[in-house]
Amino acid sequence: MNSDDLATADPSPNRPAGGILPWRRVALLYAVGLLVTLVPLLLLSRNFFWLNIITYTYLFAGLAVAWNIIAGFGGQFSLGHGVFFAIGAYTTARLFLDWEISPWLGLLPGAIACAVVGPLIFWPTFRLKGSFFAIATLAFNEVALVLANYLESVTGGPRGLQVPFRAAFKNMIFTDPRAYTVLMFVFMAIAVGISIVLMRSRLGYYLLAVREDEDAARAAGISVIQVKLRATALSAALTAIGGGLFAMYIRTIDPLTLFSLPDIGVKFALLSLIGGMGTITGPVLGAFLIIPLESYLRAVFGGSGPGVHLILLGFVMLLAALFMRRGVAGAIDSLRQHWRHRRSA
Amino acid sequence: MSEPFLQVRGAVKRFGGLTAVNDVSFDVRRGEIVSIIGPNGAGKTTLFNLLTGQLKPTAGDVSLNGQVINALPPERRARLGLGRTFQIAKPLLTLTALENAMVGSFLHHSRLHDAEAKAHQMLIEVGLDRRAHVRAAQLTLSERRRLEVARALALEPSLMLLDEVMAGLNQSEVQDSIDLFRRLNGAGLTFLIIEHNLKVVRAFSERVIVIDRGAKIAEGTAEQILTNPEVVTAYLGRRRG
Numbered sequence A: 001m002n003s004d005d006l007a008t009a010d011p012s013p014n015r016p017a018g019g020i021l022p023w024r025r026v027a028l029l030y031a032v033g034l035l036v037t038l039v040p041l042l043l044l045s046r047n048f049f050w051l052n053i054i055t056y057t058y059l060f061a062g063l064a065v066a067w068n069i070i071a072g073f074g075g076q077f078s079l080g081h082g083v084f085f086a087i088g089a090y091t092t093a094r095l096f097l098d099w100e101i102s103p104w105l106g107l108l109p110g111a112i113a114c115a116v117v118g119p120l121i122f123w124p125t126f127r128l129k130g131s132f133f134a135i136a137t138l139a140f141n142e143v144a145l146v147l148a149n150y151l152e153s154v155t156g157g158p159r160g161l162q163v164p165f166r167a168a169f170k171n172m173i174f175t176d177p178r179a180y181t182v183l184m185f186v187f188m189a190i191a192v193g194i195s196i197v198l199m200r201s202r203l204g205y206y207l208l209a210v211r212e213d214e215d216a217a218r219a220a221g222i223s224v225i226q227v228k229l230r231a232t233a234l235s236a237a238l239t240a241i242g243g244g245l246f247a248m249y250i251r252t253i254d255p256l257t258l259f260s261l262p263d264i265g266v267k268f269a270l271l272s273l274i275g276g277m278g279t280i281t282g283p284v285l286g287a288f289l290i291i292p293l294e295s296y297l298r299a300v301f302g303g304s305g306p307g308v309h310l311i312l313l314g315f316v317m318l319l320a321a322l323f324m325r326r327g328v329a330g331a332i333d334s335l336r337q338h339w340r341h342r343r344s345a
Numbered sequence B: 001m002s003e004p005f006l007q008v009r010g011a012v013k014r015f016g017g018l019t020a021v022n023d024v025s026f027d028v029r030r031g032e033i034v035s036i037i038g039p040n041g042a043g044k045t046t047l048f049n050l051l052t053g054q055l056k057p058t059a060g061d062v063s064l065n066g067q068v069i070n071a072l073p074p075e076r077r078a079r080l081g082l083g084r085t086f087q088i089a090k091p092l093l094t095l096t097a098l099e100n101a102m103v104g105s106f107l108h109h110s111r112l113h114d115a116e117a118k119a120h121q122m123l124i125e126v127g128l129d130r131r132a133h134v135r136a137a138q139l140t141l142s143e144r145r146r147l148e149v150a151r152a153l154a155l156e157p158s159l160m161l162l163d164e165v166m167a168g169l170n171q172s173e174v175q176d177s178i179d180l181f182r183r184l185n186g187a188g189l190t191f192l193i194i195e196h197n198l199k200v201v202r203a204f205s206e207r208v209i210v211i212d213r214g215a216k217i218a219e220g221t222a223e224q225i226l227t228n229p230e231v232v233t234a235y236l237g238r239r240r241g
């Protein structure tokens, strides 16, 4: 907050140029960033406890990045993304179980379905603002949970679906757990890449405009509803792909897992909030902080009673909410501006 | 050329029992500069919002280029060449000044660097280029007003609707704005402006429309209007301090 004031006060005409980076710089930053996120994998690839955590970290980083497209950039705080995640998981698993369709292909129908279903179900809710939108989308998650339990022929009902362990590349089932880690890493890299391209496109700018002021956006020739629907389609499709990958990784999916609020639907939001909503790095940072911490706390305190790790995690999130209103990415940004000011002073 | 560019016929807007705009008709021809004046609360901004599509008229027609645009939402009107500013500026706060202008320039430039170049040019026009990379939240009120103009100009409109954009600007900024608008008008841009500063109105506009209590009470050249006794009592007599 204070750093914002400092930036205003900065009279220096040699203020470091912000502006739009050329593609080459962006590609370089992207590559360096990905290399940094690879470090934990390289360091801990022999430890299966940590390898599993890193795998989830990459997966949820990608999912938080996907959520952030409509929620962070577009300002539409969805708590209904568990639905897209579940559609992706069920579709991929079902196609593999029933028709032996390779999950590499089976990811796509779920993604396409969500690119259609997402805009359709969000359309009526887009007239709702702020927390009303969040609550309405949360209701989608709960309705979908009931449906998933009921539609036994598709979802396997409460017992869920089991994917048999038949290791083969085309089955996306691997004996070496590191293969899954790499898979999730690639998912995260693709999600981040898509976000970068999006935010350097007209649609990306329009999303920000819609988030900031719908009337101003309209006056600039922007069709607010169209922008929201397109971003929803993209966000939902990516989330479905994450769901499909999740299904192939754990190979047992049931409604209570897929529609869990703390573990799925609300998790995307929490990771992005902690890391910094509406930035590209924020959701990734959030996942890298929270997923390992949570898994570690669960492992260490899981024995001392149910929910102890959740209480500790909640405490961390409370601190973040109190002291880092713009998330970790926002805090880093403030520090950088502060530092820059100190240097130029 | 003789066909009016913007045509307003019998525009009415009621808010419940209040008639904010009462049967207003006027034309704006291509290349003109027309001012709307009138006391506070006369209904100028409401009339504007009927033109931009921000509000739906209770009755009456608005046409642009001979096409009735009553049913078009604001974004469609913007794409038809209607640029506007808001009386209470609406900066996109977390975006930089440049990005704000880019939101406008993307309308006709789909490529990032083209949109950036156009936006930067607009910031230079309004004298904000040195603040290009500052977040709009950190801009002063006068800078926000100018940013509003830059974003609208970045749409490359054929008709600009300006709602009191000079308010809060100092004398040299007002002069700069007048120069800018004159230059743009010379290049073919049509202006319809709501303006309180009568010096600006006199210096700048070819035709003046006076609105009082929702109705059009006079229309003519700046000279005719500013010496018209009815206008003087309606407008100057109850002018805000």
Ligand SMILES: Nc1ncnc2c1ncn2[C@@H]1O[C@H](COP(=O)(O)OP(=O)(O)O)[C@@H](O)[C@H]1O
Pocket: B015, B018, B020, B038, B039, B040, B041, B042, B043, B044, B045, B046, B047
């Ligand atoms: N959305 C609205 N709802 C109800 N009344 C409004 C609304 N907008 C404006 N008004 C009223 O309409 C009248 C004209 O307002 P406005 O057009 O803003 O005047 P001006 O721009 O000439 O100062 C005022 O009495 C104002 O209170």
Ligand SMILES: [Mg+2]
Pocket: B044, B045, B046, B087
């Ligand atoms: Mg007004």
